[in-house]
Amino acid sequence: MRKSIAAAGVLATAALALTGCGAAADATAGDSGTWPEEITISLVPSTENADLAEALEPLTGYLSDELGITVNGVVADNYAATVEALGADQAQVIITDAGSLYHAINQYDAQLILRDVRFGASSYASVAFTNNPDKYCDDAPVQATYAANDVALSFCNGIEQEGADSTGSGPAGLDALKNIDEGTKVALQAATSPAGYQYPIVAMQDAGIDTDADIVQVPVEGNNNAVLAVYNGDAEVSFGFWDARSSVLGEAPDVADKVVAFAYTDMIPNGGVAVSSSLPDDLVAELTTLMDEYVDSSDEAAQVMSDLVSLTDWTAETNQDEIDRYGEILQKFAN
Known part of the structure; x- marks a missing residue:
């Protein structure tokens, strides 16, 4: 495994100032290839926080240490902005709602890796x-x-x-x-x-x-x-x-x-986590496991999940058919 590096400073703005680096050009989409040196997660926090960088750091720091690459975090104004960030390769991982997952999957070939869990239910x-x-x-x-x-x-x-x-x-x-x-x-x-x-x-x-x-x-x-x-x-x-x-x-x-x-x-x-198709398969697999296990990694992690995105866990049982059905219903009411 790669030598662990310190977590980079977390990007956090009230707007979607997505300037995080995209996946490196030599990262092979849909394959096990060279990992990028850094990735960016975009999310919409469930509550306003005066110090969003501090709120995000436990999650991004945990992932940076475990993956051995820099994981940055950036805050989006709304869920649609997370999809736009992924489509522009300004973020490679998004934590977002069900409708935005549907659009990311269908517009940008994103991969659904986790679903949000609240009190045991996804x-x-x-x-x-x-x-x-x-x-x-x-x-x-x-x-x-x-x-x-x-x-x-x-x-x-x-x-x-x-x-x-x-x-x-x-x-x-x-x-x-x-x-x-x-x-x-x-x-x-x-x-x-x-x-x-x-x-x-x-x-x-x-x-x-x-x-x-x-x-x-x-x-x-x-x-x-x-x-x-x-x-x-x-x-x-x-x-x-x-x-x-x-x-x-x-x-x-x-x-x-x-x-x-x-x-x-x-x-x-519920919503969940999706990743860009530009990320190598083995990175996606390890990222999925780490995020799935995050809530159990420490008491602080459980509190971060609750405070940051109002969740009690993530699950790798994605049940994408529910997301697809939700997308169909969204389309019905689009106008």
Whole structure:
């Protein structure tokens, strides 16, 4: 292995001042060849930080020491900028959202190497909620535990098992969407929301519902308000991430009795890590392993993951089909 060198100073700006060096010309794309002397990672931090260089240094320093090459970090203003950086070879590694992964893969032949993990899951479903279980449930609602905050919530149509921890795994119970009849009030979030609008619209259309003419769309802002719309009777059905009911327990402590989850959509993918096709295969393999193991490398690493990108881990189980499906749905709502 190459002699380890000290981590280079991390590049960090509030804008995407991507001046990091690209992969060296002798690095053979898609092959095991000479490694570049340095690579650059572009990411969008989950929270604003007054000293982004300091926030990034533990990750880039760890990778620099283990790989024996300089790993720089650069902050992007938004997720689309990470894709642009990779396409311009100003960054060779991007940590970004699912939509940007899709575009990087399809526009620039990027390789998806890792998926983001939050509390054990690399994807999540949109949940269909109702205050009318007699209409949407084929069986009596049961309670399962939402482990993130240890609260029992109500489910029907067999999407969760009574007394167990809920899994939030879809698709499940989607036939019940056919019970949404003409004039039903359905609370929907902004058209850019995967869990609050896009995946639910597709699921309802797949169930034969004309989402423009058959339902009364009740616009709401945020997952908590989607739940409250059903809780308060402003809508008969709403959609939100799994499990959005936990966000309203303070103001609606009996939400488990009044709001029942009756269906899960297809899984919505978390983001992840993609690399440029210019990087040699053996470098990509080692980088993948190191980043996959990063959260377990130290207590500091786990804290960096949480603070920098709001993650608890990465996984090499990429499930690219979920990213591809997400891309298809993004395209549907592009205009």
